[in-house]
Structure formats: C-alpha cells, structure tokens
Amino acid sequence: xxxxxxxxxxxxxxxxxxxxxxxxxxxxxxxxxxxxxxxxxxxxxxxxxxxxxxxxxxxxxxxxxxxxxxxxxxxxxxxxxxxxxxxxxxxxxxxxxxxxxxxxxxxxxxxxxxxxxxxxxxxxxxxxxxxxxxxxxxxxxxxxxxxxxxxxxxxxxxxxxxxxxxxxxxxxxxxxxxxxxxxxxxxxxxxxxxxxxxxxxxxxxxxxxxxxxxxxxxxxxxxxxxxxxxxxxxxxxxxxxxxxxxxxxxxxxxxxxxxxxxxxxxxxxxxxxxxxxxxxxxxxxxxxxxxxxxxxxxxxxxxxxxxxxxxxxxxxxxxxxxxxxxxxxxxxxxxxxxxxxxxxxxxxxxxxxxxxxxxxxxxxxxxxxxxxxxxxxxxxxxxxxxxxxxxxxxxxxxxxxxxxxxxxxxxxxxxxxxxxxxxxxxxxxxxxxxxxxxxxxxxxxxxxxxxxxxxxxxxxxxxxxxxxxxxxxxxxxxxxxxxxxxxxxxxxxxxxxxxxxxxxxxxxxxxxxxxxxxxx
Numbered sequence: 001x002x003x004x005x006x007x008x009x010x011x012x013x014x015x016x017x018x019x020x021x022x023x024x025x026x027x028x029x030x031x032x033x034x035x036x037x038x039x040x041x042x043x044x045x046x047x048x049x050x051x052x053x054x055x056x057x058x059x060x061x062x063x064x065x066x067x068x069x070x071x072x073x074x075x076x077x078x079x080x081x082x083x084x085x086x087x088x089x090x091x092x093x094x095x096x097x098x099x100x101x102x103x104x105x106x107x108x109x110x111x112x113x114x115x116x117x118x119x120x121x122x123x124x125x126x127x128x129x130x131x132x133x134x135x136x137x138x139x140x141x142x143x144x145x146x147x148x149x150x151x152x153x154x155x156x157x158x159x160x161x162x163x164x165x166x167x168x169x170x171x172x173x174x175x176x177x178x179x180x181x182x183x184x185x186x187x188x189x190x191x192x193x194x195x196x197x198x199x200x201x202x203x204x205x206x207x208x209x210x211x212x213x214x215x216x217x218x219x220x221x222x223x224x225x226x227x228x229x230x231x232x233x234x235x236x237x238x239x240x241x242x243x244x245x246x247x248x249x250x251x252x253x254x255x256x257x258x259x260x261x262x263x264x265x266x267x268x269x270x271x272x273x274x275x276x277x278x279x280x281x282x283x284x285x286x287x288x289x290x291x292x293x294x295x296x297x298x299x300x301x302x303x304x305x306x307x308x309x310x311x312x313x314x315x316x317x318x319x320x321x322x323x324x325x326x327x328x329x330x331x332x333x334x335x336x337x338x339x340x341x342x343x344x345x346x347x348x349x350x351x352x353x354x355x356x357x358x359x360x361x362x363x364x365x366x367x368x369x370x371x372x373x374x375x376x377x378x379x380x381x382x383x384x385x386x387x388x389x390x391x392x393x394x395x396x397x398x399x400x401x402x403x404x405x406x407x408x409x410x411x412x413x414x415x416x417x418x419x420x421x422x423x424x425x426x427x428x429x430x431x432x433x434x435x436x437x438x439x440x441x442x443x444x445x446x447x448x449x450x451x452x453x454x455x456x457x458x459x460x461x462x463x464x465x466x467x468x469x470x471x472x473x474x475x476x477x478x479x480x481x482x483x484x485x486x487x488x489x490x491x492x493x494x495x496x497x498x499x500x501x502x503x504x505x506x507x508x509x510x511x512x513x514x515x516x517x518x519x520x
Contacts, residue, residue, distance in 0.1 A: 389423020
C-alpha cells in the first residue's frame with residue numbers, strides 16, 4: 001500500500017535536478033543529426049518520385065500518337081498495300097532460298113546441273129515481276145494519300161519527316177477516288193496470282209536433276225514451301241476483298257501493337273512501327289546467357305570463400321572478385337569486340353567444331369558475346385550477396401551437422417546451402433537486374449540487329465545479333481525530336497525496363513526478408 005511518505009519522496013525526486021536524464025546539449029545534437037539525414041533521405045525520395053512521374057508522363061503520351069498513326073495507316077490504304085506486299089515478300093524469300101541452295105550445290109553438282117538450276121532460279125524470280133509492279137503502283141498511291149491526310153489532320157511527326165526529306169508540299173488529293181483506285185487492285189491481284197500459279201507449276205514440272213542427296217532434300221523442302229505459298233494466294237485475295245478503310249481501329253491496338261509488335265521501324269517513308277518484342281527478346285536472351293555463365297561461378301566462388309578457403313585465400317580472392325565491378329563497362333565492351341567476339345568466330349571456323357550444325361558463324365557480335373561480358377559483370381554482385389547469405393547461416397546448424405557425423409561437403413550441400421537458399425536466389429535476381437539494365441556492353445557487343453532470332457536453329461539462335469531495350473534507348477535518344485512519337489516510344493521502352501527491374505528487385509527483397517525471418 002502506497003503511504004504518504006512515498007508520495008513525498010516521489011515529489012522530491014521529481015523536482016530534484018538529478019531527475020534530468022540527458023543534458024539539453026545532447027538533445028540538440030541528436031535533433032541536428034536526425035534533421036541532416038532525414039532531409040537527405042527526403043530529397044532522394046522526391047528526386048526518385050519526380051523521375052518516375054516524368055517517365056510516366058512522357059511515356060504514356062505515346063499511346064495516343066500511336067493510335068492516331070495506326071488509324072491513319074488504315075485510312076490511307078497502307079494496310080491494303082501491305083497485304084499485297086506480304087505475297088511479294090514471300091515470293092522474294094523463296095527466291096533467296098533458291099540462292100542458298102545454289103551455294104550448297106556449287107561444290108557437289110556438275111556444271112550442267114548448275115546451269116539448269118540457274119535457268120530455273122531466274123525463271124522463278126522473273127515470275128514475280130508483275131506482282132512487284134502491282135505493289136509499287138499501289139504503294140505510291142497510298143503514300144501520297146497518307147501525306148495529304150497527315151497535313152489535313154495536322155500530323156506533326158509526319159509533316160516534320162516530310163520537311164526533313166525536303167519534300168514539296170503535298171497537293172490536295174481526292175480520298176474517295178484514291179481508295180477506289182487502290183481497291184481496284186484486288187481484281188488485278190487475282191489475275192496476277194492465277195498467272196503466277198500457272199507459271200510456277202509449269203516450272204516445277206521440270207525441276208533440276210540433282211545428284212547430291214542433301215541438295216535434293218533441300219530442294220524438295222523448298223518445293224513444299226512453294227506449294228504452301230501458292231495455296232495462300234486465294235486467301236490473300238479474300239483479305240483484299242474484305243479490307244475497308246472505314247473499319248474502326250479499337251483503342252487497345254495502341255497498347256497491343258507496342259507490347260506484342262514484332263517490328264521496330266523508325267524514320268520510314270512508309271510507316272513507323274514501335275513493337276517492343278524484338279528488343280525484349282534480345283535483352284532476355286542476353287541475360288539468360290549471362291546468368292547461365294555467372295551463376296555457377298558466382299555461387300561456387302561464394303561457397304568456396306565462405307566455407308572452404310583458408311584466411312589467406314579469402315584475403316586474396318574476395319577483393320579481386322569484387323574488383324571486377326570497378327572495371328568500366330566500355331572497357332569490357334572493347335574487350336568483347338577485339339577479343340571475345342573474334343575468338344568465338346575463329347573457334348566456330350575450326351575443324352574441331354565442324355560437328356556443330358550452326359557453325360561456322362559469320363557475326364562476331366552476337367548474343368553469346370554480349371552475354372559472356374555481362375556474366376563477368378554479374379559475378380561480383382552474385383558472389384558478394386551469396387557469400388553474405390552463406391556466412392549468416394547460424395553456426396549452430398553447422399555444429400549440429402558435424403555432431404551427427406556429416407563431413408564438410410555433406411554439411412555444405414544439405415545444411416548450409418538450403419539454409420541460405422533464399423539469400424542465394426535473391427543474389428541471382430539482383431544479378432539479373434544488373435545485367436538486364438546494362439547499356440554499354442550490349443550496345444557494343446550484341447550486334448544491334450532489330451530482329452527476333454531464328455529459333456529453328458536451336459542453340460544457334462544464341463549466336464545471332466540482336467538489339468536490346470537499353471541499347472535502343474542509348475542509340476536513338478540523341479537523334480529524336482522532343483515530343484515526337486519516336487521520343488515517347490523510347491520512354492515507353494524505359495518504362496517497361498523500369499517495371500522489369502522494379503519487379504525483380506521487389507522479388508529479391510521479399511526473398512531476403514523471408515531468409516532473415518528463417519534464420520531469426
């Protein structure tokens with residue numbers, strides 16, 4: 001029970017000078033330190049927020065302009081001409097395939113057979129002249145209508161392109177009569193397709209008499225492709241008949257054409273397309289090669305340094321592995337061009353690798369070259385984070401494993417690595433974020449070809465040139481007009497890259513938190 005004496009003693013203590021626990025000067029120092037670091041943290045947050053807002057503002061303006069371009073593309077009849085162009089391009093691709101067969105046959109067939117084959121190839125190529133003429137005439141009408149409509153609706157991007165090319169102002173044009181003239185090509189295409197079908201089938205009745213089995217099989221495969229092409233001509237006629245410039249273009253096409261489009265074509269007199277798929281595939285394949293090489297080296301090195309190496313070895317290995325991160329990426333890029341790319345190409349031409357189906361390769365700058373250099377850049381990140389995760393495994397786990405009779409290798413494989421698996425996976429994810437965001441190495445070493453690799457070659461697809469999301473931004477941003485659709489398309493690429501890296505880092509942080517809770 002509290003007494004009066006206790007209350008009096010409490011009052012004395014409360015009013016005593018000794019009741020002040022901390023001098024006033026210390027509180028002022030703490031407030032100063034808190035304000036200094038707090039203000040810097042606030043500035044960092046504000047800057048990051050402004051960057052994010054700017055990215056979204058500039059990027060999302062792309063969709064409105066892209067939708068207007070797609071609608072103009074249909075209204076002017078460019079879409080109609082592209083249907084015609086698909087058939088002409090398919091015929092040209094078959095002609096190129098014949099040239100490839102000719103190169104293979106040059107060393108295996110007789111002079112008479114090659115002469116007969118050259119006549120066959122020339123006749124096949126000439127059979128598409130009427131189709132090419134049809135596409136050319138229709139294309140001129142559609143481009144003229146497109147330019148006139150662009151001036152009419154005030155298309156700033158297209159008008160700017162015309163002025164840069166020094167083109168004269170487009171005279172007024174009758175839209176209805178031009179569309180009618182374009183659609184008249186449907187009947188002309190049907191007639192041309194019938195003639196083309198007859199000419200090619202007459203050619204196929206007397207094919208060149210190949211003796212080499214490989215060349216003969218290649219020609220038979222080409223013949224099947226020709227049959228498929230001829231069978232597609234009636235369907236093309238139906239597509240031309242069904243086409244109409246009045247068919248509305250839904251708003252979602254502005255998004256889907258960007259996210260799922262297979263073409264990135266800029267500064268084209270015909271039509272600009274901004275499809276991110278070839279850039280995304282290039283970035284992804286380069287990252288896959290980099291992680292395939294970096295993860296085994298990075299994780300294995302971390303395990304060795306953490307659990308096996310002697311103190312002297314640790315003092316030697318760890319600083320040198322982490323020093324790789326200090327090498328400028330442009331230096332690694334030059335190394336890739338001068339050494340790695342040339343070495344890979346020379347090895348592909350060696351007789352030791354003649355059994356590889358896609359060797360020799362002609363391009364020294366490709367996915368594998370860029371991925372190899374990015375692997376070198378990712379190793380320090382994966383090594384450092386994985387080594388920290390391994391070192392933070394409670395020593396009680398290791399001692400218990402040894403007490404049960406497990407040796408060092410068994411302890412590493414069954415105790416240490418499983419206990420630190422979340423930390424190792426987060427290290428790999430952060431390494432992925434490191435390589436997919438790299439610019440200079442891929443710009444110098446990936447080949448910069450905006451195309452999806454030919455996956456029919458299997459692993460040979462990894463030895464083809466590609467372009468990447470970071471590379472396209474670095475290469476084209478300095479050349480675009482501020483506010484143009486091209487300018488905004490590059491910001492959209494940056495937003496996609498920002499989203500990928502944000503999701504990767506978020507997943508890595510989730511795994512780190514899970515890892516810390518598991519060992520807490």
